[in-house]
Amino acid sequence: MEERENMERLVSLAKKKDAHAFSLLYEMVYEDLYKMAYYTLKNVHDAEDVVSDTVLDAYAGIEKLKDEAAFRGWIFKILSNKCRKKIREYVSDRKNLYADYKETQLGIDERIFEPKNNTEDVVERDEVEYAFSALNEEERLIVTMAVYGGYDSKEIAEILHKNRNTVRSKYKRSLEKMQKRLGR
Amino acid sequence: MDNRIGKNENFDNNIEDTLKLLRSKERVEIPKSLLPENIEEKLKSVEGTKDYRKRKKRITSAAVWKKGLIAAAALLVIAAAAVKAPDTVKDFKASYAINKAVTGQGSSISDREEAKARYKAAYKMLASQREESYDTDNKTFIFENEANEDFAVKKSKAEDESMSVNASEESSDTEKYSDTNVRTEGVSESDIVKTDGRYIYEYSSDSEHINIYEVLENETKPAGDINLNPYNMYVNPEGFYIYNDVLVVLGSSTSRGGTTSKKGYSDNEIEAVAEGEMDDYYEYWNSEENGAREYYTRALLFDISDKENITLIHGFFQDGSYADSRVVGGVLYLFSRRGIDVNYIDEENTETYIPKIQGKLLEGTKLAVAEDSGSNAYQVISSISLNDAEYIDKLSVLGGNEKLYVSDSHIYLLDTVHRRGDTANQARYILDDVAVNETETSIISYSYKDGVMKREAKGNAAGCLLNDYCIDEYNGYLRLVSTYYNNEYERLNGLFVLNKDLKQVGCIKNLARKESIYSARFMGNTAYFVTYLNHDPLFAVDLSNPEKPKMLGYLKIPGFSSYLHPYGEGLLLGIGKETTEKESRTIGLKLSMFDISDPANVKEVDKVILKKYNTAEALDNPKALLVDMEKNLIGMQMEYNPWLWDAEEENERSDYVVYSYDKNKGFERKLTAAWPEDEKYESEASYEQDSGYYYSLRQSRGLYIGDTLYVVNVGKNISAFDIASFRLKYVTNAE
Secondary structure (H helix, E strand, O other), X not given: OHHHHHHHHHHHHHHOOOHXXXXXXXXHHHHHHHHHHHHHXXXXXXXXXXXXXXXXXXXXXXXXXXXXXXXXXXXXXXXXXXXXXXXXXXHHHHHOOOOOOOOOOOOOOOOOOOOOOOOOOOOOOOXXXXXXXXXXXHHHHHXXXXXXXXXXXXXXXXXXXXXXXXXXXXXXXXXXXXXXXXXX | OOOOOOOOOOOOHHHHHHHHXXXXXXXXXXXXXXXXXXXXXXXXXXXXXXXXXXXXXXXXXXXXXXHHOXXXXXXXXXXXXXXXXXXXXXXXXXXXXXXXXXXXXXXXXXXHHHHXXXXXXXXXXXXXXXXXXXXXXXXXXXXXXXXXXXXXXXXXXXXXXXHOOOOOOOOOOOOOEOOOEEOOOOOEOOEOEEEOOOEEEEEEOOOOXXXXXXXXXXXXXXXXXXXXXXXXXXXXXXXXXXXXXXXXEEEEEEEXXXXXXXXXXXXXXXXXXXXXXXXXXXXXXXXXXXXXXXXXXXXXXXXXXXXXXXXXXXXXXXXXEEEEEEEEOOEEEEEEEEEOOHHHOEOOEHHXXXXXXXXXXXXXXXXXXXXXXXXXXXXXXXXXXXXXXXXXXXXXXXXXXXXXXXXXXXXXXXXXXXXXXXXXXXXXXXXXXXXXXXXXXXXXEEEEEOOEEEEEEEEEEEOEOOOHHHEEEEOOEEEEEEEEEOOOOOEEEEEEXXXXXXOEEEEEEEEOOOOEEEEEEEEOOEEEEEEEOOEEEEEEEEOOOOOOOEEEEEEEEEOEEEEEEEOOOOEEEEEEEEEOOOOOOEEEEEEEEEEOOXXXXXXXXXXXXXXXXXXXXXXXXXXXXXXXXXXXXXXXXEEEOOOOOOOOOOOOEEEEEEEEEEOOOEEEEEEEEEOOOOOOOOOOOHHHHHOOOOOOOOOEEEEEEOOEEEEEEOOOEEEEEEOOOOOEEEEEEOO
């Protein structure tokens, strides 16, 4: 309860462009924000970009956030959509390289998934990244939205415009794939 | 960390274990630039640049400002004021604590010393913010003094009043046409679509062009355009101004050779900079060096007398990112906000902490320092003659402001101030015996006339204001409604009346516990405002005796109005939403008509709930609204946004809808013009809609010229309808 009230208070202050209050709110979520971006996009530079864009948008738009206690969900929604947009860019870059593909809803071809989808060579620094590399972008986004964004399958389905059950099964399958990579 | 992973999901333990394992093995390193302290620094020196959802109001009744602007007498007026000045200053010294060391005793301080002292005060306030705690209590306000009257007043060259573009009623050549719905009559505000009765102008952010169409009987014909891409600026998404044959575009740019690393611009460079390319606005965020880039607010004046050969007359720029602007009597008032990174200031180098206008440092005597604000940002204000394309006045206030209210004679800078640290409980502003905790609005007023601005008064009010409709100047009093918190951190609302010196003389407090103000409208001696949490009381207050405001009554209805507009004798139009009692879920957009003939018994005489729509730009931006009682038109773009938290449908929708109001029949829908769906609409910015601030690629405006209503879907098409029958006359598609 206290945490919720504290958050409401900080949001009220942030609405008046109190940068310090906003940074306190940011502090509560920034690690997960970055993790979500990084594990989804697998690119440090893009992840950094996407998070700073999210912060910019959130700081500018926060006065319209009516439900102050929903700050976390709200800022993660902005981030999720920015990640989605970024993924679309990756996909369209890839489309230019590959002649034949089958389009899925997000335009991501399940047939062609690349553990490393970027031109940069990503050195897999931790096991988690290695685990994520078993998934394609769409799957990574779903998992990070659940794990870092804290959304359930209904919310993820709404944000991604997908069927709820599809989301649930993809989520489950993804975690199984990751589990294999994590060993044990 | 909030572990909502798979809440309400029934996954097996395997999954749970995997997740636990996952989290325990994370070794990710967060980039330095994203650490909270660095983010805070970045935000402090960046103003909310995408915050373009501001409110502005209808302009120009030629009659109103015609009286005030008699060019020949301007000098006399100012001279008279100059003679009067000493009395006013004496009064100020009596009411406000003034730092004697700065303003000195009497009027024997020379301008030079005054200037130096102001620079010093600015430096001092900025430098002290390097430390953790900046005590804003016991601080004073250092303002420009009567030195004002000594600078040369640039009188604008003869203005032919009858040539004013907004005197459409007077001219026999052009028919009557609608103008932007602005806050103060006679004070223009920018918009994305404008008309002068012969042409329709639109700003399309997609193409970064201003498109001009000539309005003819059977079509609107493309007549010319302005390509804004070469200027490499973040064009003001709120739009532009038309003044006679001048089109004014506003925006922001950055420049790598900023003031912190360079000794400003030479005279030769200024021209090039003012009219040139500058740097990409968004590159700022990718820059690693703090202070390496500076923001500039730019005003470009284009000559549109020959639509096929539009030329740039002159470019103006000033430090800081664009905050706001107004055009009154052929003068552009330009407001920008320059944040200072206090870690990079150097007392010896004034370039690092004093703002510049057109590349030149602001003179000290034009600088005011609001020490009690603890701010690190300057408001940079300039006035530019649109007839002569030159500066009239320049000034700056070191003290943030987030909102602006411009009446027909005054500019009010509004800033929300928080008490910090120990002083939190000793709020400067006391409401009777209840100290208001933490939040106050600081108000600084400037009178303006023909571009000349003079600081008048400074005062405080409790709480914070929603928008510039919540404050109103009338008969020498300033009335406002605000939301504030008391010592127990309870949210309350109040109405306050301040006198010319911005001292409170009357109030009604402790209203609508837990709710906040959603809309307000001051109409002469009566104030109406709406507060809301689950339902919406519409309050009516009698202000005929400003020192004793009287609550007349209130009407409780579901939903809320976010905008109120007078609609003829005894009627008040409300535009907002209908919501459910319990969760405040949107049921639909709502138009309400209130009978206010007896303010003590306000009645809702009709309402329409439009379930097909759940949002409209007009809810937050009254400029997007077309309201005309004479032609009986209430028009706005209405949309269904499936991304809103309480949206239940999946399909997007966007229509321009027009209603009329009849005393007997109530609201009558006259027109529904759908946004053309010739291609799949990619919800590029849908998340931004969801996050609350409205950024739609689909923007529409309605306007009328004579007996034809034009629905302008920016960048898409223009449809013409006959106002009497609403029959479609034609549609012109954008190329």
